[in-house]
Amino acid sequence: MSFFQKALASIGIGSAKVDTVLHQHILSHGNLVEGEIVIKGGNVAQTIDNIYLRLHATYEKESNDRTYTESCVIDSFLVGESLEIGANEQKTIPFSFPLSIYTPFTLGKTKVWISTGLDIKNAIDPSDQDYVEVQPNALVNKLLSAVSELGFQMKQVECKESSYKRNGIPFVQELEYVPVSGSFYGKLDEIELSFLTVDDKLIELVVQVDKKARGLGGLFAEALDLDERFINVTIKDEEKNIIKQQLFNMVQTYS
Incomplete structure (x- = not known):
């Protein structure tokens, strides 16, 4: 593993990538959010400290007579810790979690999505996001x-x-x-x-x-x-x- 390859991976070139595949994009309260996190190794082996999922939603906020859209994290989950991913290796991690009781319906302008992140020391953290539709149950x-x-x-x-x-x-x-x-x-x-x-x-x-x-x-x-x-x-x-x-x-x- 060359110093040049490590340096490129630290700025995201040739580093590990993450892709979350949801089993279902249309959800209702009482459902489980289920899927798989697919991690693909880059040009060099890397250590992933944490793998996490976060549930986000948008809302309207007023300030100085202006209304603008903000987002917040409704729920978060630690999926895995201290994982080694080799060069060009692929690993799949299944997950499931209950849809939070505080999740809004995706009616009007409201958007809800799940973000996936990998914490990799001395590198740009790979991430992915997937939008979901939350319908009334x-x-x-x-x-x-x-x-x-x-x-x-x-x-x-x-x-x-x-x-x-x-x-x-x-x-x-x-x-x-x-x-x-x-x-x-x-x-x-x-x-x-x-x-x-x-x-x-x-x-x-x-x-x-x-x-x-x-x-x-x-x-x-x-x-x-x-x-x-x-x-x-x-x-x-x-x-x-x-x-x-x-x-x-x-x-x-x-x-």
């Missing part, structure tokens, strides 16, 4: 169907920075709905569903009910945000058949 779809059946239509979806941090996650995903028919048409401006945690057996969210302003008092209340009500809601899988009635009763109480 059966329990969430039951909730969203109930919202639609009550006469609400989705207006927009955003992952927004929040002062309320769950497990260090700096954003909350909000699904905004406006009434277009049914009992709440003309009574409410909108409702927002802010998802805190999602699994296939349980959902935790905050429902914001925004009443429609009526008269001068209503206008003052709207200006001071006094017309908004925030309700903490937990929905369990065994309650899925009564979600619509529960949602109606709750919104009716605060509208």
Whole structure:
């Protein structure tokens, strides 16, 4: 192994490369993320100190009257340590991990991806990233169907920075709905569903009910945000058949 080859590997030329192959790119909460990490040796043998996977998502952040897109790490996993990879050698490492309950849906502008990294001393660390689609699972779809059946239509979806941090996650995903028919048409401006945690057996969210302003008092209340009500809601899988009635009763109480 020549000094020249080592020097080239240290700047990424002829160094080891990594490629992550996911078994499935469409996921829902309650699923395992499964795949293989393929490491291909370069022109020289190298020692890999750590192999890690990180789950990322984008969110919107406001600063100085500007809105811009940020990203954060939702979860991270150490897959392997102290691995020797010879010149031109190939090694495959299988992995699986549960999709984090804090992962947002890839609705609107939200993007979710998995990055793979190799820590190699005295070299540029090889990396790879793979985008995934995160869809609502059966329990969430039951909730969203109930919202639609009550006469609400989705207006927009955003992952927004929040002062309320769950497990260090700096954003909350909000699904905004406006009434277009049914009992709440003309009574409410909108409702927002802010998802805190999602699994296939349980959902935790905050429902914001925004009443429609009526008269001068209503206008003052709207200006001071006094017309908004925030309700903490937990929905369990065994309650899925009564979600619509529960949602109606709750919104009716605060509208």
